[in-house]
Every structure is written in C-alpha cells, then in structure tokens.
Amino acid sequence: MCEANAYFIKDDKEELLMERVDRVVPQNGEIYLESIWGQRKTIAARIKELNLVDHRIILELAEEEKIN
Amino acid sequence: MCEANAYFIKDDKEELLMERVDRVVPQNGEIYLESIWGQRKTIAARIKELNLVDHRIILELAEEEKIN
Numbered sequence: 001m002c003e004a005n006a007y008f009i010k011d012d013k014e015e016l017l018m019e020r021v022d023r024v025v026p027q028n029g030e031i032y033l034e035s036i037w038g039q040r041k042t043i044a045a046r047i048k049e050l051n052l053v054d055h056r057i058i059l060e061l062a063e064e065e066k067i068n
Numbered sequence: 069m070c071e072a073n074a075y076f077i078k079d080d081k082e083e084l085l086m087e088r089v090d091r092v093v094p095q096n097g098e099i100y101l102e103s104i105w106g107q108r109k110t111i112a113a114r115i116k117e118l119n120l121v122d123h124r125i126i127l128e129l130a131e132e133e134k135i136n
Contacts, residue, residue, distance in 0.1 A: 023120075052090050
C-alpha cells in the first residue's frame with residue numbers, strides 16, 4: 001500500500017498528524033485528510049512538500065491553527 | 069515504490085503530466101515536480117487532490133497556464 005504519513009511543522013520539528021493517509025484535498029486554505037482506515041481530519045494548513053517514495057506529507061500550519 | 073503519476077485537468081479530462089513522481093513542492097502558485105528518474109517540471113497549478121493508494125496526483129492548472 002502506498003499511503004503516506006502526514007506531519008506538520010511545529011517549532012522547526014515535524015510532528016505526526018495522521019498515519020497512512022490515502023486522500024488529501026486542499027480546499028479554501030484547509031487540507032482535508034483521509035486515512036486508509038477512514039479516519040478524517042481537516043486542518044488549516046498548506047502542503048509544504050510531498051516525498052512519496054519516503055511516504056511523507058509535510059504540512060505547514062496556517063497562522064490561526066498555530067495560535068489555537 | 070510508492071511514487072504516483074501526476075495528471076492535470078483539461079476540458080474536464082485528466083491528462084498525464086509526469087509519471088512516477090516522488091517529490092512535489094507547491095511554491096508561489098506553482099508546483100515543482102520531480103520523478104524518481106530525476107525528471108523535473110515546474111507548472112503554474114495547484115493540487116486538486118491526491119489519491120496515494122491509487123498513485124494519483126491531480127493538478128488544476130492556473131488560468132495563465134491554460135491560456136498558453
């Protein structure tokens with residue numbers, strides 16, 4: 001299976017947001033994520049980089065998401 | 069290997085842009101793509117959707133890219 005793990009950057013470090021993500025849909029400044037197990041999250045962020053061979057999705061949180 | 073193929077939407081149909089994409093970096097309204105063979109492209113577009121289990125990256129071209 002070729003899903004990837006989604007990480008977000010916090011204080012210059014990567015933190016795991018969701019494992020085994022299948023679907024990623026950016027929309028209106030948010031990112032909708034869905035894992036192979038049907039877990040769903042929407043987060044105010046943008047895609048910073050994908051490294052698919054390494055199974056990595058790196059997200060950068062929007063300012064408002066950082067504050068909350 | 070878990071790279072994906074990148075497609076863009078044109079006239080409501082998907083056209084193949086690059087095969088076996090490893091890295092994807094959105095930046096300033098453009099998307100930088102790099103394949104496992106080191107092929108590189110930068111295109112004025114945004115990520116519409118990723119389906120990683122299906123190895124698919126769907127891009128939506130920016131208006132200026134459609135015109136040219």
